Amino acid sequence: xxxxxxxSTRQEVIRLLHEQRGMLEQLLSTPNLLKSQQDNQQRSLxxxxxxxxxxxxNGEIYKAERLEVTFAVVGTMKAGKSTTINAIVGTEVxxxxxxxxxxxxxxxxxxxxxxxxxxxxxxxxxxNEIIEKLRDDLEAKRQAGQLxxxxxxxxxxxKELIESILDGSLTQVRDTYHGYEEIYQFLKCINDIWxxxxxxxxxxxxxxxxxxxxxxxxxxxxEVEFFHLRDQTDPNQGxxxxxxxxxxxxxxxTYLKHIMQEQLEKASAVLAVLDYTQxxxxxxxxxxxxxxxxxxxxxxxxxxxxNKFDQKDRHGMDVDVLRSxxxxxxxxxxLERDRVHPVSSKYGxxxxxxxxxxxxxxxxxxxxxxxxxxxxxxxxxxxxWESEIEDPEEVQYxxxxxxxxxxxxxxxxxxxxxxxxxxxxxxxRSAVAKMDEFDRRVVEGLQLKQKAINIDIKVxxxxxxxxxxxxxxxxxxxxxxxxxxxxxxxxxxMEINDLFAGCDSIVKKEVQAIFSGGQSRNWVKQRxxxxxxxxxxxxxxxxxxxxxxxxxxxxxxxxxxxxxxxLIEAVHKHIEPVLNEMQVKTQQTVDDMSIDxxxxxxxxxxxxxxxxxxxxxxxxxxxxxxxxPKVRPVAIxxxxxxxGVVKEDTVSKTATRQExxxxxxxxxxxxxxxxxxxxxxxxxxxxxxxxxQALLEDxxxxxxxxxxxxxxxxxxxxxxxxxxxxxNYLERFKGDLxxxxxxxxxxxxxxxxxxxxxxxxxxxxxxxxxxVRAAENELPNGGEQSPHLHCIKTA
Numbered sequence: 193x194x195x196x197x198x199x200s201t202r203q204e205v206i207r208l209l210h211e212q213r214g215m216l217e218q219l220l221s222t223p224n225l226l227k228s229q230q231d232n233q234q235r236s237l238x239x240x241x242x243x244x245x246x247x248x249x250n251g252e253i254y255k256a257e258r259l260e261v262t263f264a265v266v267g268t269m270k271a272g273k274s275t276t277i278n279a280i281v282g283t284e285v286x287x288x289x290x291x292x293x294x295x296x297x298x299x300x301x302x303x304x305x306x307x308x309x310x311x312x313x314x315x316x317x318x319x320n321e322i323i324e325k326l327r328d329d330l331e332a333k334r335q336a337g338q339l340x341x342x343x344x345x346x347x348x349x350x351k352e353l354i355e356s357i358l359d360g361s362l363t364q365v366r367d368t369y370h371g372y373e374e375i376y377q378f379l380k381c382i383n384d385i386w387x388x389x390x391x392x393x394x395x396x397x398x399x400x401x402x403x404x405x406x407x408x409x410x411x412x413x414x415e416v417e418f419f420h421l422r423d424q425t426d427p428n429q430g431x432x433x434x435x436x437x438x439x440x441x442x443x444x445x446t447y448l449k450h451i452m453q454e455q456l457e458k459a460s461a462v463l464a465v466l467d468y469t470q471x472x473x474x475x476x477x478x479x480x481x482x483x484x485x486x487x488x489x490x491x492x493x494x495x496x497x498x499n500k501f502d503q504k505d506r507h508g509m510d511v512d513v514l515r516s517x518x519x520x521x522x523x524x525x526x527l528e529r530d531r532v533h534p535v536s537s538k539y540g541x542x543x544x545x546x547x548x549x550x551x552x553x554x555x556x557x558x559x560x561x562x563x564x565x566x567x568x569x570x571x572x573x574x575x576x577w578e579s580e581i582e583d584p585e586e587v588q589y590x591x592x593x594x595x596x597x598x599x600x601x602x603x604x605x606x607x608x609x610x611x612x613x614x615x616x617x618x619x620x621r622s623a624v625a626k627m628d629e630f631d632r633r634v635v636e637g638l639q640l641k642q643k644a645i646n647i648d649i650k651v652x653x654x655x656x657x658x659x660x661x662x663x664x665x666x667x668x669x670x671x672x673x674x675x676x677x678x679x680x681x682x683x684x685x686m687e688i689n690d691l692f693a694g695c696d697s698i699v700k701k702e703v704q705a706i707f708s709g710g711q712s713r714n715w716v717k718q719r720x721x722x723x724x725x726x727x728x729x730x731x732x733x734x735x736x737x738x739x740x741x742x743x744x745x746x747x748x749x750x751x752x753x754x755x756x757x758x759l760i761e762a763v764h765k766h767i768e769p770v771l772n773e774m775q776v777k778t779q780q781t782v783d784d785m786s787i788d789x790x791x792x793x794x795x796x797x798x799x800x801x802x803x804x805x806x807x808x809x810x811x812x813x814x815x816x817x818x819x820x821p822k823v824r825p826v827a828i829x830x831x832x833x834x835x836g837v838v839k840e841d842t843v844s845k846t847a848t849r850q851e852x853x854x855x856x857x858x859x860x861x862x863x864x865x866x867x868x869x870x871x872x873x874x875x876x877x878x879x880x881x882x883x884x885q886a887l888l889e890d891x892x893x894x895x896x897x898x899x900x901x902x903x904x905x906x907x908x909x910x911x912x913x914x915x916x917x918x919x920n921y922l923e924r925f926k927g928d929l930x931x932x933x934x935x936x937x938x939x940x941x942x943x944x945x946x947x948x949x950x951x952x953x954x955x956x957x958x959x960x961x962x963x964v965r966a967a968e969n970e971l972p973n974g975g976e977q978s979p980h981l982h983c984i985k986t987a
Contacts, residue, residue, distance in 0.1 A: 198616050201970045202256065205620050208964055209253045212627050215956055216242050216249070219634070222949045224938060227931060234920060235927035236637030245630050251407040252623040259616045260301075260431045262408065263607075264455050266438075266486060267465030272499040272537045276465050277434055279540030279600060282419030282548040284564065285309050286436060287376045296405055297455055298379065299413035302421050302432040307552060309416035311369040311378060314409065318401040319382060320364040322389065327357050329394055334358065338393070353384045375414060382412075406454065408435070419548040420604055435459065456486060460618045461493045461607060468500040468508075468534065471517065487526050495531050495607050501599065502536035525894060539598035542568040546591040555584055568594075617971060624968045631961035638954040640925070644932035645947065652933045659926040662804045663919050669796045670915040676792045677908060684785050688778065688899060692892045695774040699767050699888055744875045752873035756880075763884065782899065793911065797918065804922065 219226060219242055226239045254260070267273030274286040277300060285300055333339045339354070356362035362381070369378045389396040405411060421432060438452045456462055464486060487494055496518055504510075509517060515532040519525060546568050549556050559565035559581060569577030572590040580586050595601065644652065746752040935946065 197970065198620075201967060202259065202616065202620060204963075204967050204970075205623050206253065206256050208627060208960065208967060209249055209256060209623055211960060212630060213246060213249045213253070215634070215953065215960065216246055216630070219953060222946070222953070224935065224942060224946050225949065233927045233930065234923040235931060236640055236924045237634065241633075247407055248626055249630075251409055252626055254407075254409040255619045256623045258431045259619050260408075260433050261460045261618045262433045262435055262455075264297075264435045264437050264459035264462045265465065266452065266456070266462065267499075268467065268470075271465045271467040271470075273436065273465045275537040275541050276463075276497060276499060276535075277436060279535075279537045279544055279598070280418065280420075280434065280604065281416060282544040283309070283416065284372060284541070284545070285375065285414050285416055287379060296382065296402065297408075297411050297438070297452075298436040299408060299411050300434040300436065301413055301415045302418040303415040304417055304422065306415050306417050308371055309375055309414050311375045311412055311414045313365065313367050313369075313378070313412045315404060316365045316367050318404050319385065322385060322396065322398075322401055323357060323362065323364060325396060326385070326388065326394070329396075330354055330358055333393065349380070349384050350388065353381070353388060378412070408433075408455075411435070419544055419551070422551075453485075459493065461495060462486065463607065464494060464496050465537075466496060466498050466518070466522070468498050468514070469503050471498075471509075471522075484523065484526075487523055494527065495603065496527065496533065497537075497603060498532065498534045499537045501534035502539055502597070520894070524897070533599065533603040535600050535603065536598045537600075539571065539594050540600035542571060543591045543595035543598055544600075546572070546587060547595065550584060550588055550591070556581060556587060621971055624964060624971065627964045628961065628968070631957055631964060634957045635954065635961060637928070638950050638957070640928045641932060641935075642947070642950050642954065644929050645935050645943075645950075647932070649933055649936055652929050656926055656929050656933075659804065659922050659929070662800055663922050663926075665800050666797065666915055666919045666922070669793075669800065670912070672796060673793050673911055673915070676789055677911060680785050680789050684781065684899070685896075687781050688896060691774065691777055691781065692896070695770060696888065696892065698770050700885060746873045746875075749873045752875055756875055759880070778895070778899075789911075793914065797915075801918075 219237070220239060226237055226242065227233075227235060229235075229238045229240050255262075265273060265277055267276070274288050277286050278284050281300060286298070330339065353362070365378065365381060369375050386398060388394055389398050418432065435455055437455050498514060498518060501514075511534055514534055515529045518532045519527050519529055542564065545564060546556060556562075556565050556568075559569065559578075565581065566577075568591070569581045572594045573580050573586070580590075647655075744752075744755065746755065935943065938946065
């Protein structure tokens with residue numbers, strides 16, 4: 193997309209955002225138009241919703257004017273989330289502490305040329321009110337001799353915070369902080385305040401104060417140059433932003449969890465940081481459930497960084513097996529393998545910071561005053577680091593090498609730089625989608641009120657009673673739908689089990705045919721020969737003496753792995769058509785079930801809706817799109833076959849050598865036999881066959897589990913949402929009719945002014961909606977529907 197088109201579309205979107213904000217403010221200021229939700233009556237438009245929409249528009253204006261793209265970063269406890277962010281930035285913008293450090297999401301924004309970080313906190317007032325309340329509570333406890341009872345006060349951080357509040361050295365937090373030390377002290381302060389307020393002895397409700405922080409422009413924001421984005425000079429590429437969000441282990445409080453979910457839903461992409469050394473702990477039910485929730489919130493925007501890969505030893509999982517493990521055990525197959533990136537955030541941070549310092553000042557700072565330099569030196573330069581740390585060329589070479597060893601370059605290039613380049617489109621699409629939704633709601637609400645205000649009051653009262661009965665019938669139909677789902681689940685399970693049984697039988701026969709019988713030698717030789725024919729001339733030809741029942745021995749580990757890789761690829765190609773057919777049939781079975789269930793549900797609802805439509809004499813249609821399951825491919829993860837199959841062993845061999853021996857006057861040569869031990873690398877064929885069948889059965893179990901989970905959770909949730917939307921739609925309709933009944937009681941002049949205002953607002957909003965859709969068509973893929981659940985729409 194050309195710079196000129198992006199810039200012109202951006203200007204139009206910004207104009208439309210400001211225009212819509214003005215229309216919503218006009219809605220709020222129009223007398224007698226909007227009611228509050230304090231009476232718990234649903235209605236199409238209310239003052240609270242409009243207020244929230246204005247907040248959202250302010251956030252969209254902020255992002256569109258700055259063309260901001262956001263990457264939310266979430267990590268499990270001690271996975272190295274802060275170090276990962278520092279590695280991406282190229283400097284230490286976030287402190288590393290053992291305690292959770294994310295009370296509020298912290299924004300870290302790339303700003304070209306900004307060498308020293310600056311933190312701005314647009315709204316410090318809530319925290320300053322908390323400090324004032326803490327001072328009163330702590331002073332009362334001190335006078336009562338209860339201050340020592342606070343568990344947090346026993347920690348060094350707790351003592352320091354309490355003393356600073358009581359002695360008056362901490363009276364408020366500022367709105368601006370400069371440099372690493374000031375930023376560190378600010379982040380430490382607000383997190384320690386949260387920990388103190390959450391303690392038993394204080395117990396201040398932080399949610400009440402944190403409720404004022406729900407948009408990205410209200411969070412603490414650090415601006416600094418990201419070293420690897422320093423060459424980005426095109427202003428239309430947009431501003432790249434990381435958001436440090438509370439992790440699954442940190443978001444214990446209600447509001448923190450709400451913040452995390454909201455930011456994950458809004459983010460352009462999500463980076464989840466896991467700990468390579470604690471993957472078994474990550475697989476625990478609680479963490480796995482949290483990761484599954486993250487995956488469901490982020491759709492296809494999730495990327496995984498498995499940190500601390502530098503701690504892998506020779507027995508640890510390699511890249512292929514690691515990706516398989518994460519996808520299978522932590523995300524139940526809901527993630528693509530290429531979204532998983534093993535990295536070393538520590539290496540990445542130290543290398544990137546060293547490269548940044550060299551580029552900026554030509555040398556590293558004094559290691560005595562900067563401990564990170566010593567950390568870098570010991571890792572990158574080795575035991576004699578002190579003698580080489582002042583050599584810029586050597587440091588440059590070693591820093592670049594350490595950066596490569598961190599494995600950060602690939603995810604940085606694929607995820608972060610790509611996202612930064614698409615920042616403009618992402619920001620503009622988000623703004624257009626929000627405006628279109630708000631315009632739709634306003635147009636529908638105003639149309640409804642305009643029509644209802646002219647209907648006779650007795651007719652309105654009859655409609656209201658009828659709607660109450662319709663709502664009751666919808667709830668009855670919802671209960672009936674539950675039995676339909678239960679019956680369909682049983683049928684689906686039976687059909688899937690039959691499909692899997694047939695597939696298992698076919699594949700097992702194929703595997704047995706491959707790994708047993710006299711013809712298996714010919715089968716394997718025939719397929720391996722195809723690989724051997726294409727072996728590079730510099731490589732040693734691979735022997736194909738294949739033993740289907742026993743072991744296959746090789747002189748080197750490389751030869752054994754070469755043979756294993758070729759054998760696995762040959763087997764994979766042989767059974768792949770069976771697995772593909774299984775995938776197609778499984779997907780078709782689920783699709784057919786979905787269609788049948790929706791048809792049954794719609795038949796029950798159609799009578800209710802048709803009756804309501806006829807009575808109201810107001811044509812409205814229901815347009816809902818529900819998510820279909822994407823059945824994970826029925827496939828064997830062949831990478832697992834490579835783990836532990838090649839075994840080291842030794843064999844005793846007999847050889848002869850010639851020795852000379854004197855017989856009186858003559859010296860003769862004799863062949864003498866001797867024994868020696870030879871190291872070999874052995875592959876047991878039967879073991880591969882057994883693992884292959886076990887993997888197939890394991891994979892089928894996971895597919896069954898995923899399908900059961902889909903039907904029980906996602907599909908049932910969609911059915912429930914369907915009925916809830918129908919009931920809520922009629923509830924809002926009923927509320928609008930009740931409001932219109934009261935509107936008709938207004939004095940003639942006030943009623944006429946209300947009608948005139950509604951007509952004008954309807955005209956402006958309808959025109960604005962057409963302009964929004966025209967701007968949407970200027971964006972690539974602008975007309976595509978998002979894959980989420982759509983709300984009820986009126987014609």
